[in-house]
Amino acid sequence: MNPDFPVGRYHEDLSAFAKRRASLLAQLEVTGGGALLLPTAPERIRNGGTTYPYRFDSDFYYLTGYIEPDAWLLLRTHESPRSVLFCRDRDPEKELWEGRRLGVAAAPQALGLEAAFPLAELDAKLPELVAGAPALWLPLAENEEIDARLRRLLPALRTKARLGPPAPATLHDARALIARMRRIKDAFELELMQRSATIAAHAHRRAMRVCRPGVHEYTLEAEIIAEFRRHGAQGPSYPTIVAGGANACILHYTDNRSRLKAGELVLIDAGCEYDGYASDITRTFPVDGRFRPPQRLLYDLVLAAQEAAIAAIRPGATFDDPHQAAVRVLVQGLLDLGFLSGSLDEALERQTYKRFYMHRTGHWLGLDVHDAGPTHENGLPVTLVPGMVLTVEPGLYVPEADDVPRDFWNLGIRIEDDALVTERGCRLLTRDVPVAAEAIEALMQHESD
Structure with a gap:
């Protein structure tokens, strides 16, 4: 295991998470293919600059094993890389106060994903990665932060579609799809x-x-x-x-x-x-x-x-x-x-x-x-x-x-x-x-x- 990543915080056996992602992608294929975009939970202020104890989004963890805030997962059926993480990068000064981060470079190996990019590149890269997907699965009408991100993404996809691959024709509820998987435990x-x-x-x-x-x-x-x-x-x-x-x-x-x-x-x-x-x-x-x-x-x-x-x-x-x-x-x-x-x-x-x-x-x-x-x-x-x-x-x-x-x-x-x-x-x-x-x-x- 890479000595740079936070030992003890991530599972060494990644097979369970990989199987779940493969199963989810297979379900997307059956419906005609597309892309699934899912954020994890953000940190929340409790009072006076103190945050609540952080707890990751359950669906996000179920598919990745990732336990840090401020990350998005993209799964795609239409081309590679099929599994992409956007996450916080390493920051020695913040890590001194808050603890070691996984970081972009270590994430693919640590989580068994095909690619990872800095969170700051999410808005710029998503239209490129999602373009050509027949459909898009999202956590619909969930909170203002996610909705704001989607309001930026969808117009960008339509603009890109004028010059290249079409934008997704339909939107679906990602939570409902994952919930049926989670009902049966492995x-x-x-x-x-x-x-x-x-x-x-x-x-x-x-x-x-x-x-x-x-x-x-x-x-x-x-x-x-x-x-x-x-x-x-x-x-x-x-x-x-x-x-x-x-x-x-x-x-x-x-x-x-x-x-x-x-x-x-x-x-x-x-x-x-x-x-x-x-x-x-x-x-x-x-x-x-x-x-x-x-x-x-x-x-x-x-x-x-x-x-x-x-x-x-x-x-x-x-x-x-x-x-x-x-x-x-x-x-x-x-x-x-x-x-x-x-x-x-x-x-x-x-x-x-x-x-x-x-x-x-x-x-x-x-x-x-x-x-x-x-x-x-x-x-x-x-x-x-x-x-x-x-x-x-x-x-x-x-x-x-x-x-x-x-x-x-x-x-x-x-x-x-x-x-x-x-x-x-x-x-x-x-x-x-x-x-x-x-x-x-x-x-x-x-x-x-």
Whole structure:
């Protein structure tokens, strides 16, 4: 490997990225050929000249492995070079402050691309490189910066077309094309996702071990994030939720400021990002290590719903099947407890259960925690195939209400795992952290002895 490029920041095995680009180019060929142009994410100012922690564009990384800001990728079917990167060049003065850059000279070898040019040449070279392409795939109507670049590019292409090859006749959405590819994970991705899941599971176990009445929610959050970093994750894949007591009934609670109390449950929704790939785990457990009877009733009901959803994940099933399986179990349980009235079919048809369960049972997972790719196409749920990864996260959230027994007030319970669709069913990536009530109590009791 070239000693000039930032060691440890880029993958030595480039085959996965090359295969994805080849697959994408093959899809473009099938549609008649053309060029695809894609930018990565820019740096953003947080305040006072300080930037937000940088995170690359997921589609861009998926195709290149490139993790620095200010770059564009061009893929072409109509002539060589077929893969071109425009990126920042080396700058010793800025690198002294901000860290080593890959640079133009090292980029082709480091990323397995055919050519690279300085970012400053993008406007001048694009009309030349895109001219003659039958069609152009772009991230359409995404943000002002990209739109401004395209407003400069398209007139330049039309001007050039008067003297030479025609300008692209049609524009297409690049994001939609890449999203369908990303929905099915390759072996390279699954290895990283399993590592992310394993680290996140360790962090949840750590939170269970250190939880005690009187500690603050942010104390558990700190333990979780420290465990992420201790095992090599870059950080959380989304804002960590540590919600004690009634806070667990706020679905996206992230204040994490309250003091945890004996007799209450705490809901932790936390995942990490490892080399770009997200994990997503939720566990709910008693602050003092022992479930009270009403808590245990609802917890076991949510766990039964999750087990039903997991059993529904298999090739040939649809994205909606796990949700429907979970809802049926939850609604029957709520009827048995007297939280709902009428028959199972009536409650499902009228959706009266949404008072206690108002979200879906899962979403795609990958480079983004809510990963790319439609869940429904042509009005129908997507059929599951091996290589897809989705979360399984049923829950129940019980507010204070006159028609609900007081012992159940302010209980929020969610259980979430990450499921890989396999040839015969599914495999959970996240079960290194206990989920059965007895196993949770055993872990917490052992730590308190």
